[in-house]
Amino acid sequence: MSTEKLDELRDRLEGLDTQLLELLNQREALLQKNGALRVESTSALRDKVKHYKTGHLHKNVMLNLVKVLEDAGKNPERQNDRHLLVSRKRHPENTVLTIKEEKIGDGIAHLIAGPCAVESEKQLDDAARAVKAQGLTFMRGGAFKPRTSPYDFQGLGLEGLKLLRQAGETYGLAVISEIVDPRDMEAAEKFLDIIQIGARNMQNFELLKEAGKLSKPVLLKRGLAATIEEFMYSAEYILASGNDQIILCERGIRTYEKATRNTLDITAVPILKQETHLPVFVDVTHSTGRKDLLVPAAKAALAVGADGIMAEVHPHPGQALSDSAQQMNPKEFERFVYDLTASGLFNKVRA
Ligand code: PEP
Ligand code: MN
Numbered sequence: 001m002s003t004e005k006l007d008e009l010r011d012r013l014e015g016l017d018t019q020l021l022e023l024l025n026q027r028e029a030l031l032q033k034n035g036a037l038r039v040e041s042t043s044a045l046r047d048k049v050k051h052y053k054t055g056h057l058h059k060n061v062m063l064n065l066v067k068v069l070e071d072a073g074k075n076p077e078r079q080n081d082r083h084l085l086v087s088r089k090r091h092p093e094n095t096v097l098t099i100k101e102e103k104i105g106d107g108i109a110h111l112i113a114g115p116c117a118v119e120s121e122k123q124l125d126d127a128a129r130a131v132k133a134q135g136l137t138f139m140r141g142g143a144f145k146p147r148t149s150p151y152d153f154q155g156l157g158l159e160g161l162k163l164l165r166q167a168g169e170t171y172g173l174a175v176i177s178e179i180v181d182p183r184d185m186e187a188a189e190k191f192l193d194i195i196q197i198g199a200r201n202m203q204n205f206e207l208l209k210e211a212g213k214l215s216k217p218v219l220l221k222r223g224l225a226a227t228i229e230e231f232m233y234s235a236e237y238i239l240a241s242g243n244d245q246i247i248l249c250e251r252g253i254r255t256y257e258k259a260t261r262n263t264l265d266i267t268a269v270p271i272l273k274q275e276t277h278l279p280v281f282v283d284v285t286h287s288t289g290r291k292d293l294l295v296p297a298a299k300a301a302l303a304v305g306a307d308g309i310m311a312e313v314h315p316h317p318g319q320a321l322s323d324s325a326q327q328m329n330p331k332e333f334e335r336f337v338y339d340l341t342a343s344g345l346f347n348k349v350r351a
Contacts, residue, residue: 105279212241252287261289
């Protein structure tokens with residue numbers, strides 16, 4: 001075919017494509033005027049295709065196109081995802097949080113470490129010393145523990161938050177703890193530097209809205225069986241209520257796999273980094289549930305762009321009142337930090 005002929009064909013195709021897009025857009029504009037017409041018109045279009053004369057395009061391809069139009073119309077408000085406050089399309093720069101003069105989300109990763117639960121002043125003091133000994137800034141510790149069994153240790157509640165604040169002041173650490181009840185948000189704001197919303201409460205929308213009214217950063221964990229989209233919508237609740245200081249935390253999801261406590265969805269990290277502008281952490285303790293996997297999981301997380309890691313350390317894991325099998329003792333924790341640093345991935349973490 002001559003070059004002129006090819007150019008002419010290209011021009012015609014381009015013209016047709018432009019018309020096609022214009023027509024699809026016009027069709028959508030009409031449907032948005034009256035949503036009730038959506039189902040009716042899609043089914044009429046499907047009938048039209050079925051009775052359409054056999055042409056160049058196979059009918060199955062046309063029916064697939066109808067299906068795409070139908071799906072696009074199912075959730076018209078979701079077509080506006082690009083307008084979500086969490087979306088990187090809306091906010092192209094990384095959100096960077098400043099907590100105790102440390103920046104989270106600026107490309108230098110951080111480690112949040114500490115016991116599963118605050119158990120006593122002594123236990124927390126020993127844990128804080130282990131965290132501080134590694135030159136870290138952020139300490140975790142659960143005070144309100146969402147336990148599967150009501151007979152398991154439920155945490156020290158408000159007293160736990162006070163102990164955290166005290167240890168934080170003694171060792172110069174920023175403290176983070178989970179809040180499960182909107183009524184505790186005020187106390188949380190007083191005692192904590194970061195408020196955690198746990199996996200089980202990722203879709204507790206009233207809690208999310210309360211967290212959205214705070215002026216403190218919120219670390220939001222992914223739900224046990226939440227899709228990435230649902231996770232982002234939960235963060236959207238917090239943002240839409242006025243708080244843009246959010247850290248997303250992948251902590252593994254429920255699958256059929258039993259080798260680990262949960263299945264760490266490692267690709268959630270780059271997806272969330274691409275789709276949102278928020279810092280992303282990975283909790284290696286609750287995702288793997290296995291001490292032998294903490295280092296490889298943390299390395300993987302940092303390698304795919306995580307802004308930080310969460311891990312549990314307890315002065316005497318064997319005596320811990322929760323998650324005793326998966327918490328590191330101070331010696332193991334030292335090794336964990338050493339291995340991460342030696343990997344080169346953590347050098348930037350602690351620079
Ligand atoms: C926790 O971090 O203490 C915790 C309970 O984790 P998750 O909400 O991810 O299960
Ligand atoms: Mn735990």
